């Protein structure tokens with residue numbers, strides 16, 4: 001599998017860079033010379049009788065956007081959740097910034113890591129869900145401040161400044177005092193993205209974030225994600241939006257039966273489908 | 289009747305205020321117990337869950353009147369008979385009628401509050417927890433910042449009903465001589481021999497208090513709700 005994905009250069013001149021760059025939280029030394037932000041090695045997960053993941057390998061470099069596509073039930077969500085350990089994988093290893101997630105090594109064996117250490121990893125990973133999952137009892141601003149104030153424990157002033165910057169970036173500066181149920185789905189999803197960005201994550205995980213939206217609201221969310229990618233955010237995007245995968249992702253990983261069967265450059269993935277299976281998948285997505 | 293009302297209205301009013309005060313303090317204890325109990329009921333540790341369920345099973349089963357007798361007549365004298373200094377110091381405050389009533393009502397109502405708050409915690413979609421955990425929040429931080437604040441909004445109305453139940457239950461405190469509304473009615477009846485009038489006036493007082501409370505609960509509930517649209 002060709003893993004030598006290119007890291008796009010020339011993003012530094014982007015005007016919005018100040019908002020979104022700066023992996024300010026590199027408290028752990030990056031392991032390995034390759035400097036992958038996320039690396040999955042031979043990851044497996046079994047739910048009862050269902051093998052959700054088996055032998056998954058994936059490497060995502062800093063600044064890269066990887067789209068994960070594949071049929072329903074192929075394990076895309078499970079893969080994403082293993083990265084921040086919302087799903088505890090049961091074989092293989094997941095590294096984020098060179099740090100093993102969810103386990104630590106003791107005399108050559110892996111033992112479950114403490115809740116505290118898992119949280120340390122999680123706060124550097126942003127996750128956006130299909131159904132937004134905003135805190136219903138908090139305003140937009142409240143949603144954005146929750147993590148920075150209570151998890152990162154940054155000073156209120158700093159958290160506020162950042163929250164307003166991010167809200168401007170997602171175009172919702174006029175909604176600070178609104179409650180989630182007073183917003184459209186597209187607006188809620190942009191707030192959810194903003195909430196994750198306020199944590200200054202090293203990587204953002206998106207799980208079909210436009211699937212629950214009315215068609216006319218999909219565009220505004222994709223636009224925000226596109227901008228993020230251009231600004232150099234590292235992103236792993238599970239999506240059914242093939243045009244987004246084609247235009248924005250650097251690479252596409254195609255999943256089937258719990259594993260990544262093809263991982264290649266986005267352009268090649270769409271122009272030269274490697275297997276008949278992918279061809280028919282793309283045809284079904286009406287884009288081949 | 290009118291003459292009776294004119295004579296005894298201030299007397300009843302004081303009784304009503306005492307009853308309301310009893311209810312407020314008991315409910316404060318009840319909700320505090322309910323919070324701890326509910327957290328116990330949803331705990332990941334089986335021993336803690338069992339403890340919390342045990343409390344609920346026992347205190348929901350004991351009639352409040354029996355509990356009142358145990359707390360007021362039973363506990364302090366039991367400690368005295370045992371002669372254990374620590375227990376005597378701990379339980380002698382229960383010789384105070386009002387305190388004994390508050391403790392008994394709070395323990396009784398606490399079992400119901402535990403179940404109300406537990407149900408409200410479990411009604412919060414698990415996605416809320418997931419979102420919190422994905423931000424790096426610990427179990428307790430998630431509880432404190434996300435789950436409890438939302439579930440208290442859900443629990444508000446049923447806790448309001450519980451408040452009304454406790455208010456009516458405070459009439460039981462008359463049997464240990466707390467001069468709340470019911471006790472006042474008994475005294476008025478004894479002094480005038482107008483039983484029907486004396487107790488009916490007390491009934492009217494209760495009804496009015498409950499109606500006012502109900503209004504307040506639904507007013508606050510609207511402002512406090514998770515639905516803002």
Ligand SMILES: Nc1ncnc2c1ncn2[C@@H]1O[C@H](COP(=O)(O)OP(=O)(O)OP(=O)(O)O)[C@@H](O)[C@H]1O
Nearest residue numbers: 047050051052070071072073074075076077078079
């Ligand atoms: N919590 C769970 N318990 C049991 N089985 C699960 C659980 N989560 C996922 N699975 C199973 O694991 C497999 C992979 O599921 P997953 O949700 O990762 O697929 P997906 O690719 O995200 O599908 P979709 O496109 O429908 O979202 C499925 O067979 C699913 O039924």
Ligand SMILES: [Mg+2]
Nearest residue numbers: 076077078208
């Ligand atoms: Mg999924």
